[in-house]
Amino acid sequence: MKTILLAAFMACAAATAWADPPQGYPFVDYNAGLKAAKESGKPIFLYFGRYGCAWCDHTNKKTFSDAGLKALYSDNYVLVYVDAESGKRVTLPTGERITEAELGVRLNAFATPLFVYLTPQGEKIVQIPGFKTVQDFRDYDRYVRGGFYKKQTLLEFLGGKS
Amino acid sequence: MRRAGLLLLALLAGPAQAAWQWDAPLEVSTAVGPAIFPHVESANRQGLAVAGGTVGVVWEDNRSGAPRCYVAYRPATAPAFAAEADLSAGECYEPAIAPLDGAGRFLAAWEGDGAVWVRALPGGNPVRLSVSTAAQATLATHGNQAYVAWAEQAGRFKRIVVAALAVDGDAVAVRVMRPIEAAAPTDEQAWPALAVTAGGDVVAVWEDRRHKHTVPYGSRASAGGLDFAPVARISDQRSGRVDGLGAGLGAMRPTLAPWGADGSVAVWLDKRDFLSGYDVYAAFEADGRFGKNQRVQDSFGDNMSQWHAKVVARGDRLVAVWDDARDGTPDVWLSTWTGEGFGDNAAVPAAAGPGEQGDPLAALDGAGALHVVWLDRAASGTRVRYARAVWK
Numbered sequence: 015m016k017t018i019l020l021a022a023f024m025a026c027a028a029a030t031a032w033a034d035p036p037q038g039y040p041f042v043d044y045n046a047g048l049k050a051a052k053e054s055g056k057p058i059f060l061y062f063g064r065y066g067c068a069w070c071d072h073t074n075k076k077t078f079s080d081a082g083l084k085a086l087y088s089d090n091y092v093l094v095y096v097d098a099e100s101g102k103r104v105t106l107p108t109g110e111r112i113t114e115a116e117l118g119v120r121l122n123a124f125a126t127p128l129f130v131y132l133t134p135q136g137e138k139i140v141q142i143p144g145f146k147t148v149q150d151f152r153d154y155d156r157y158v159r160g161g162f163y164k165k166q167t168l169l170e171f172l173g174g175k176s
Numbered sequence: 177m178r179r180a181g182l183l184l185l186a187l188l189a190g191p192a193q194a195a196w197q198w199d200a201p202l203e204v205s206t207a208v209g210p211a212i213f214p215h216v217e218s219a220n221r222q223g224l225a226v227a228g229g230t231v232g233v234v235w236e237d238n239r240s241g242a243p244r245c246y247v248a249y250r251p252a253t254a255p256a257f258a259a260e261a262d263l264s265a266g267e268c269y270e271p272a273i274a275p276l277d278g279a280g281r282f283l284a285a286w287e288g289d290g291a292v293w294v295r296a297l298p299g300g301n302p303v304r305l306s307v308s309t310a311a312q313a314t315l316a317t318h319g320n321q322a323y324v325a326w327a328e329q330a331g332r333f334k335r336i337v338v339a340a341l342a343v344d345g346d347a348v349a350v351r352v353m354r355p356i357e358a359a360a361p362t363d364e365q366a367w368p369a370l371a372v373t374a375g376g377d378v379v380a381v382w383e384d385r386r387h388k389h390t391v392p393y394g395s396r397a398s399a400g401g402l403d404f405a406p407v408a409r410i411s412d413q414r415s416g417r418v419d420g421l422g423a424g425l426g427a428m429r430p431t432l433a434p435w436g437a438d439g440s441v442a443v444w445l446d447k448r449d450f451l452s453g454y455d456v457y458a459a460f461e462a463d464g465r466f467g468k469n470q471r472v473q474d475s476f477g478d479n480m481s482q483w484h485a486k487v488v489a490r491g492d493r494l495v496a497v498w499d500d501a502r503d504g505t506p507d508v509w510l511s512t513w514t515g516e517g518f519g520d521n522a523a524v525p526a527a528a529g530p531g532e533q534g535d536p537l538a539a540l541d542g543a544g545a546l547h548v549v550w551l552d553r554a555a556s557g558t559r560v561r562y563a564r565a566v567w568k
Contacts, residue, residue, distance in 0.1 A: 110238075111213070122501070
């Protein structure tokens with residue numbers, strides 16, 4: 015019993031010690047996400063995080079803890095989590111097989127977290143680095159699902175929102 | 177008067193600066209096409225080696241419809257690489273190659289069917305090394321010593337295992353095989369690199385997540401055995417939360433080469449400046465202790481990510497290579513150790529300019545020549561290319 019309690023405590027301690035996908039969200043890996051997006055027609059929200067990343071942890075606690083945001087993104091996106099330093103293999107829409115870390119090279123990811131919105135076919139719509147608020151993510155959602163990305167850059171869209 | 181003028185000109189010109197002088201580049205892979213994707217990544221970025229003047233290159237691509245590994249050779253007197261041969265029969269990932277002797281023979285290791293394999297080249301048969309699920313094989317050879325390391329499943333996580341090999345002609349057998357640490361891993365260990373020092377000791381470095389972020393770790397075993405000393409971090413950055421958040425800074429893909437009288441040198445990607453992507457850092461090791469970390473890239477590489485770093489060393493020559501996009505598109509860069517620090521960065525001429533050139537591999541041969549392989553990406557296909565340089 016003591017061993018079980020210790021293991022449970024360690025699991026809980028570990029879960030709060032590093033940055034992973036925000037709790038309670040249905041994040042899946044890249045390959046599963048791409049398949050699900052093609053089947054469902056939903057856009058992909060790719061969270062490019064890093065094990066132990068402080069700003070990822072901050073974003074999870076401050077922003078992704080919002081229940082409304084959780085519902086908005088869980089219902090309308092295929093949620094994909096990628097570990098910036100992982101050797102786990104992913105297959106790009108081109109058919110090329112690379113690692114999760116190499117995906118960071120292709121995205122020129124210079125900081126984590128990095129948030130990437132993709133079409134259901136896996137084509138990049140926009141990528142946004144760093145900590146963002148609940149309202150930021152609501153704006154990005156309108157930009158992506160509203161189809162504004164087809165005519166405007168994100169900066170143009172955000173500049174005209176008020 | 178004329179003689180005095182020439183003397184003055186000579187004095188003004190100063191001493192000529194030695195630099196790498198490059199031969200014309202060569203193609204390595206014969207399979208190029210818009211849907212063929214070659215990859216040269218491996219633990220310690222070890223897809224290039226030189227044995228007795230013969231250059232050996234291994235890589236993986238999908239020309240057959242599945243990931244398979246290939247090997248191509250360029251004998252010392254040949255003007256080009258010979259057509260590649262299969263390295264293994266089935267699916268294959270992240271192959272590594274190391275010189276076996278002065279007669280153009282090599283040792284290769286790779287991941288296939290969830291296990292790590294090794295074979296002598298060009299004639300040997302594959303030998304399975306790992307017991308459980310394993311990946312990320314790397315090699316180190318020195319005289320008649322040959323070692324392989326990899327990451328192997330041990331319960332919930334992978335840990336680093338090292339094997340000492342006996343090579344007799346084309347036959348390869350395991351002499352000793354053991355994990356660097358006897359205790360079960362408490363988090364993932366990955367991407368090992370090995371070096372055999374001039375005195376015959378074995379040094380290992382790897383990615384380690386025991387502190388809940390990725391930290392390059394290292395250890396050393398005395399010549400003749402695989403009894404590794406207690407492990408220690410090679411990064412001089414501390415683990416820990418920042419304002420109660422996260423667990424520490426990022427680092428990845430340590431590479432390693434023997435260096436000096438009886439030491440080694442590690443180079444890895446390091447995110448201690450977390451706003452400018454990964455930077456290239458180095459640390460010199462002696463007696464199992466890694467010293468103060470040094471930044472390798474110069475200031476012209478600030479404010480952008482460096483990728484795919486690799487260190488090679490031989491004699492008094494030490495070179496680090498990587499790619500970054502400081503000139504607008506990814507190019508291959510290198511820095512040569514000056515004796516006091518890492519020198520100004522120089523682009524590899526054939527791997528710089530318009531387009532994307534990256535993923536460098538490197539090797540130094542016994543004569544001090546530098547060999548580099550890289551990927552040249554274009555819409556028409558990605559090419560595996562090679563160039564050689566001499567220092568003069």
